[in-house]
Amino acid sequence: MTDDERLAAFEARIARGEKIEPGDWMPPEYRRQLIRMISQHAHSEIVGMLPEGGWITMAPSLRRKLVLVAKVQDEGGHGQYLYHAAETLGITREEMIEALHSGKAKYSSIFNYPARSWADIGVIGWFVDGAAILNQTMLARSSYGPYARAMVRISAEESFHNKQGIEIVLALVQGRPAQRAMAQDAVNRWWWPTLMMFGPHDSESPNTPALVRWGIKTRSNDELRQEFVNQTVPQAEAMRLTLPDPDLRFDESTGNWRFGEIDWGEFWRVVGGDGPCNRERLQARRAAHEDGLWVRQAMAAYAARA
């Protein structure tokens, strides 16, 4: 078969809803896009442990602490599922970890924002995990089998992350005025960065057409962003929290909540490495890897015992 015939057969398989499995023929660009997406997704889970991990020892009750430990553990596990899915495409774990630690690899820019108060832990679960679940539910229908299966598992586990976050915010808005103010402040800081999580507008997103054609993504950035806004506005209203967008209004004709323009200058600055915590996050990752060296050495010595 020529490459053109192979490509036609491959695209026909995707059109029939078949899953592509490791070892199947795939266009080099499909493989490249998947490695890029899945490894970025894995790095995001791993770096995503950092903003919340810092609050484990400051959780306001034992129950909140147990829940937060479980959530951060899940994120570590999700990073592992995703590294596995990327490895099935031929990249090694060493290469991916090296790319993260050298600053070459990207991860979701949301994790370059700081978690300043306990209310941030609530709002991260509510907004950031809420947004991630929409994206991951879409990716669970992706054409690449190992990625789709990892996403099914991750989406199922993450609905608890979202709900525990909303529960924290619910407790704060029903508390003292200072607690309400803390919740409102966290909402003000996380709203716009969360909308940026879905990525550039479809018209500005260079990867989207190929990803949609090959069934890696089945919905566009703007569609997912709109669904997130539509599901979140009524929740904020119920809790009497204000979303920091003067242009936010309900559009009767479409049934959508219209929102103001995102500050794309900020988005590209943070993606480019100049966000509030980019350097701190990478330093923490490198330090964790170096500090864990003795554990890896001890495990290797145990495995090598006679």
Add this chain to the structure above:
Amino acid sequence: MSDTQWPRFEVFVQERPGRPHLHAGSVHAPDPEMALLNARDVFVRRPECASLWVAPSATVRGGTAEELPQLLAAARTEPGTSSIEYLVFAKVEERGTLTHVGEVHAAGPETALAAAQAAAGATRPLLALWVIPAERVERTLPEEAPSMFDPSRHKPFRDQAFYHIQTALRRLRRDPSAIGHRQSVESKR
């Protein structure tokens, strides 16, 4: 000592007794014992596991429907090799994963694949097929199950059903006065 991520082990999870083991993914570990522990931490943080198997990825022979004809063409009887047991895993549904479907005895991996294809593929087309020498599969023992898997049963807060968010939001919509009139909630818990 070079700082590597160690060899890969494929992980198979049995969700309930009597159900087949399903391929869940892989972990890296320096030996099979630690691969089992890593597999538990990575794949079994929820209470739906009765048994775990791990096998070095390098011991897996097989591939997708696209690759199988070529692999099966290499099947031959290795002279002087005695027959050993292989576990057979097949993927039969697009949305499914590799699933343990039985065992074959063969003198080599290609012969095992051919026998597995004949047995598992007799009634329906296989989307993927693996064989792994049974002796290379490390398994949790039934007596280890309580210490391996029971801790997750005592963590109901990992389940989204533990939280009653919709009820709380409905109550707030009905009675907005609940907002801003209560004492500190967090510090009382």
